[in-house]
Amino acid sequence: MTEYAIELNNLTKKFGDFTAVDDLSLTVKEGEIFGFLGPNGAGKSTTIRMLCTLAQPTSGSAKVAGYDLIKDSARVRENIGLVAEKMIMYDRLTAAENLRFFGKLYEIPKQKLEKRIDELLELVDMQEWKNTQISKFSTGMKQRINVIRALLPEPKIVFMDEPTLGLDPQTTFSIRDITREINDSGVTVILTTHAMVEAEALSDRVAIIDHGKVAALDTPQKLKNMITNSDTTIFGTKITNLTSDLIGKINSLDVVTAMSQQDDYNLKISAKGDDALNQIIDTVRHEGGNIASITNSNESTLEDVFLAVTGKEMRDQASEKAAPVHHGHGHTPKARVR
Numbered sequence: 398m399t400e401y402a403i404e405l406n407n408l409t410k411k412f413g414d415f416t417a418v419d420d421l422s423l424t425v426k427e428g429e430i431f432g433f434l435g436p437n438g439a440g441k442s443t444t445i446r447m448l449c450t451l452a453q454p455t456s457g458s459a460k461v462a463g464y465d466l467i468k469d470s471a472r473v474r475e476n477i478g479l480v481a482e483k484m485i486m487y488d489r490l491t492a493a494e495n496l497r498f499f500g501k502l503y504e505i506p507k508q509k510l511e512k513r514i515d516e517l518l519e520l521v522d523m524q525e526w527k528n529t530q531i532s533k534f535s536t537g538m539k540q541r542i543n544v545i546r547a548l549l550p551e552p553k554i555v556f557m558d559e560p561t562l563g564l565d566p567q568t569t570f571s572i573r574d575i576t577r578e579i580n581d582s583g584v585t586v587i588l589t590t591h592a593m594v595e596a597e598a599l600s601d602r603v604a605i606i607d608h609g610k611v612a613a614l615d616t617p618q619k620l621k622n623m624i625t626n627s628d629t630t631i632f633g634t635k636i637t638n639l640t641s642d643l644i645g646k647i648n649s650l651d652v653v654t655a656m657s658q659q660d661d662y663n664l665k666i667s668a669k670g671d672d673a674l675n676q677i678i679d680t681v682r683h684e685g686g687n688i689a690s691i692t693n694s695n696e697s698t699l700e701d702v703f704l705a706v707t708g709k710e711m712r713d714q715a716s717e718k719a720a721p722v723h724h725g726h727g728h729t730p731k732a733r734v735r
């Protein structure tokens with residue numbers, strides 16, 4: 398029907414004078430896991446609430462599963478599932494009773510609902526807890542039920558708003574696995590998280606939102622490439638007889654653009670040009686230095702990208718330039734020595 402699972406066109410949400418979501422336009426492809434990142438207050442949850450028809454846009458429009466958010470809101474609701482920021486669960490009901498309750502809200506026929514509940518409990522490995530009161534569950538177990546609750550009506554698109562917030566590492570891991578499985582079954586996933594590792598591991602593409610606007614949007618790899626100065630390489634050298642003299646000599650090489658001493662033996666050296674590694678090695682040897690190891694890294698992390706596009710310093714520059722990174726003229730900070 399449509400190649401996009403979601404299409405936002407100048408979507409805007411104001412609370413009084415305050416603009417929480419500011420003229421947001423982006424598309425999410427069918428079958429994607431789309432990472433929706435941004436600092437607290439960036440407007441992520443507000444955007445998700447609008448796309449789930451829980452909040453009215455102030456202006457702009459969006460299509461969800463091919464249906465217009467405003468004109469076809471009932472159709473939109475039929476195609477989506479929401480794992481909300483706050484869990485909605487009845488503590489005094491059992492897992493199955495909770496799921497039945499929500500299944501009835503979705504008007505799923507009784508027999509089909511029972512089958513679906515069993516399938517989903519199996520998906521999250523909770524079959525044996527089916528008839529146990531939610532009040533006896535750990536936070537992680539509750540969250541697994543909360544996640545499958547969103548899957549009851551077999552949605553095409555699932556919104557997961559910080560599904561691993563406050564969970565222990567084991568549960569976090571299992572929720573990530575479940576997210577992958579949901580996606581593997583053909584469901585488009587919009588995932589909000591503060592865990593960059595999670596965003597990077599799961600997302601096909603990532604949007605970083607700040608002040609209700611897109612600050613960057615691309616695949617994790619491309620985002621990382623963007624902030625790495627491509628002709629600069631960062632070498633980590635371990636020199637067993639490192640002296641300040643030698644450090645001075647390396648630093649004075651033209652190919653070396655920045656450098657820092659990590660400890661008695663280790664240097665991080667940013668260098669430019671094809672011949673950089675040769676020159677560094679020659680210099681160290683010439684000065685009688687003994688190289689124990691050299692590592693070479695050009696990789697930045699998604700966290701670097703996040704801080705680069707939302708951090709205070711970069712934010713000021715970004716507003717001067719007003720050039721969103723996904724249009725291809727993003728701010729490219731000089732590769733740093735970390």
Ligand SMILES: Nc1ncnc2c1ncn2[C@@H]1O[C@H](COP(=O)(O)OP(=O)(O)O)[C@@H](O)[C@H]1O
Nearest residue numbers: 412416417435436437438439440441442443444
């Ligand atoms: N119902 C509301 N009334 C007034 N302000 C709101 C309301 N909901 C959210 N906001 C404000 O909108 C901004 C974006 O909030 P939110 O979408 O929850 O951010 P995020 O999920 O990215 O942390 C925040 O500054 C928040 O305080």
Ligand SMILES: [Mg+2]
Nearest residue numbers: 441442443482
């Ligand atoms: Mg939020």
